[in-house]
Amino acid sequence: MTAVILASGCVAVAGISLIGKMIHEALRNKVSPIEIELDRLPISFDGSRILLITDIHRRKLPKHLLMSLKGQVDWVFLAGDIMEKNVPFSRVERNMRILKNIAPVFAVHGNHDYEAKTVSLDNILEQSDVELLMNSNVRLNKNGDHVWLTGMDYPPYRKRSYPMLPKLPSSEMEMCRIVLVHDPAWINRYSIKPADLTLAGHTHGGQIDLPFFGLIQLDKEYHNIACGLFQWKQPHALVKTATMLVSRGFGYRHLPLRLRCPAEMHLITLRASKVNG
Structure with missing residues (x-):
């Protein structure tokens, strides 16, 4: 009997510890630094920084952590799921106020x-000076040069697919292009990847990554692009090396539980390729 009680106690302690770890991963406040080299990035953009935040859902952004980045970030990109149903709009307004005080925000x-x-x-975004991109292009300028940012709007109806990438002026096709999109599966519609850098979220990294069983909550089409950095070599294409970063995101679905998929934001430092230099 004593052995059974001890075993039950050990199981209970292990279960509580596991739940505590999952809550900690779901509510983690961390900005992960990453450097990304792009072949066509203008030299004047070398060292530029992007704060990428995806899938906020119902969380409050950490004000003190993010405000410490003021003056160190050129742009803030929000890759969708800025909120979810039943989230107080006052919380969304608070989150946007924090971000607009760091750098120009695109979403x-x-x-x-x-x-x-x-x-x-959308009214909150407009009042907060957040530029909402809906299948549209905008120039990012720095030191007399520019790159193109394209924002792809999530199809509002399940049966709809993403539209084609909006065209750039013919004289600008050689310029570096960044695509901001919520769903990384967008990239699969292109056999030749059309952007130097694609930034996405949506997957939460799977949110629950069980040993031996893997990403049990994530559709199979995302298993190869669940999170992290991906590259495609395209020597005969306009974009010789296409790169995609998929963030695990800052928020969570349903309960605040993650396992081996901790919440994250990204501080991206852009680097010009040595070939370009």
């Missing part, structure tokens, strides 16, 4: 933004 919609009240969200 795209995610699926949960459409499931919530998108019109109200």
